[in-house]
Amino acid sequence: MDRVIVAGGGLAGVRAVEALRARGYRGALTLLSAERHRPYDRPPLSKAVLAGESDDTTVDADWDALDAGLLLGESATGLALAERGGVVASTAGDLPFDGLVIATGATPVTLPGDGHQHVLRTIDDARALRGRLTEGARVVIVGAGWIGAEVATTAAKKGCRVTVVEAADTPLANALGPELGALTAPWYAEAGVELVTGVKVAAVEHDHLALAGGARIDADEIVVGVGVRPETGWLAGSGLDVERGVLTDAAFRTAAGGVPRPDVVAVGDCAAWWSERYGRRLLVEHWDTALNAPDVAAATLLGQDAAYDAAPYFWSEQFGRMIQYAGSHAHAQRMVRRGDPADGTWAVVWLTGDRLDAILTVGRPRDLVQGRRIIAAGTPVDPARIADPQVPVRQA
Numbered sequence: 001m002d003r004v005i006v007a008g009g010g011l012a013g014v015r016a017v018e019a020l021r022a023r024g025y026r027g028a029l030t031l032l033s034a035e036r037h038r039p040y041d042r043p044p045l046s047k048a049v050l051a052g053e054s055d056d057t058t059v060d061a062d063w064d065a066l067d068a069g070l071l072l073g074e075s076a077t078g079l080a081l082a083e084r085g086g087v088v089a090s091t092a093g094d095l096p097f098d099g100l101v102i103a104t105g106a107t108p109v110t111l112p113g114d115g116h117q118h119v120l121r122t123i124d125d126a127r128a129l130r131g132r133l134t135e136g137a138r139v140v141i142v143g144a145g146w147i148g149a150e151v152a153t154t155a156a157k158k159g160c161r162v163t164v165v166e167a168a169d170t171p172l173a174n175a176l177g178p179e180l181g182a183l184t185a186p187w188y189a190e191a192g193v194e195l196v197t198g199v200k201v202a203a204v205e206h207d208h209l210a211l212a213g214g215a216r217i218d219a220d221e222i223v224v225g226v227g228v229r230p231e232t233g234w235l236a237g238s239g240l241d242v243e244r245g246v247l248t249d250a251a252f253r254t255a256a257g258g259v260p261r262p263d264v265v266a267v268g269d270c271a272a273w274w275s276e277r278y279g280r281r282l283l284v285e286h287w288d289t290a291l292n293a294p295d296v297a298a299a300t301l302l303g304q305d306a307a308y309d310a311a312p313y314f315w316s317e318q319f320g321r322m323i324q325y326a327g328s329h330a331h332a333q334r335m336v337r338r339g340d341p342a343d344g345t346w347a348v349v350w351l352t353g354d355r356l357d358a359i360l361t362v363g364r365p366r367d368l369v370q371g372r373r374i375i376a377a378g379t380p381v382d383p384a385r386i387a388d389p390q391v392p393v394r395q396a
């Protein structure tokens, strides 16, 4: 293999470049990215960058030592696969390859309407929105998910009048379910943020949000945080198997018509990878996967044996609280509370028998670290004791 293209210059892209070199690949290496910036971290965008406490989140990579070509501000527009290798069509011309890493991430979903809607995906988005979060500005945020809650936190801190509009009956209903989501609802009021739930948005107009049913909410700025979709449009017609995300096996190997393509891997927010641990496909739109999974994708591309079997992990900082989650509770038998939410710090665990499937912590980082370790190892816990917040989370 002597010509590798990495399409997408987010965290997964830069980590793939680093991993390829670390694993001994010495051939030509090009990173192609639609953004004009060198790869940077996104989690601070809705936190320190929006708050004006930081303006540079560039990933610390030694590009000279990596000896990789950087095509910034250039997009992949198509993919033609040969029997082995192929050509990426791009705004910088055709780029032949014998190894390809697809790391084009995800793009925010937007709403109908002619009004300006801020989204928050890039550092340019964050800088543009930051300038609008002035004291007294009426900021309406659509979506009480992770991004919506973080933007509301920062906007309220900056003195904006903030309303969050959510279609479900509670915040975080999709991610955590309504019972846990409801526990976060009081945080909004505490921060002086109005939370309107169970309301569907019809359109974003230039000075207001039009709600289904005819009501309106006036706004100076409208921020839409209703989720993302994997950025895979440029793969249309390539023959690669794509559903919601590029389908891969546990080693991030793609397939075309069900036939594996070891020369094309996909990783990060754009990939729906097979998890042996959970026996199903996962599409994890979180930083930890973009950080760690590319090493496995690089190994696969170089013909080295590897598989990714990590339990998902993510965090969110909202309304002065650190929320952390590890594992997957989708198929857990039951949820057990650990501590009282009224006390400020608490956790919940999801169990199947004596197996810990997932843990969510609010202000209890030690629980998270210990729980994450147990989930990774698959060691049993004592279901009777785990509800007691005075007892450390530990294996039985």
Ligand code: FAD
Residues within 6 Å of the ligand: 007, 008, 009, 010, 011, 012, 013, 032, 033, 034, 035, 041, 042, 043, 044, 045, 046, 074, 075, 076, 077, 103, 104, 105, 106, 120, 121, 122, 147, 231, 234, 267, 268, 269, 270, 284, 285, 286, 287, 288, 290, 313, 314, 315, 316, 317
């Ligand atoms: P991306 O970061 O999306 O990078 C993909 C890159 O590819 C982009 O630069 C894009 O422009 C480029 N690209 C797209 N299409 C093309 C094309 N056709 N050709 C060339 N280039 C292309 N996760 C957490 O766990 N905790 C957090 O607190 C957290 N906070 C977040 C806050 C914000 C505001 C955002 C946006 C995300 C946050 N995340 C968080 C999620 C985390 O940042 C993502 O999971 C991670 O960035 C995914 O990395 P990626 O490289 O797969 O994709």
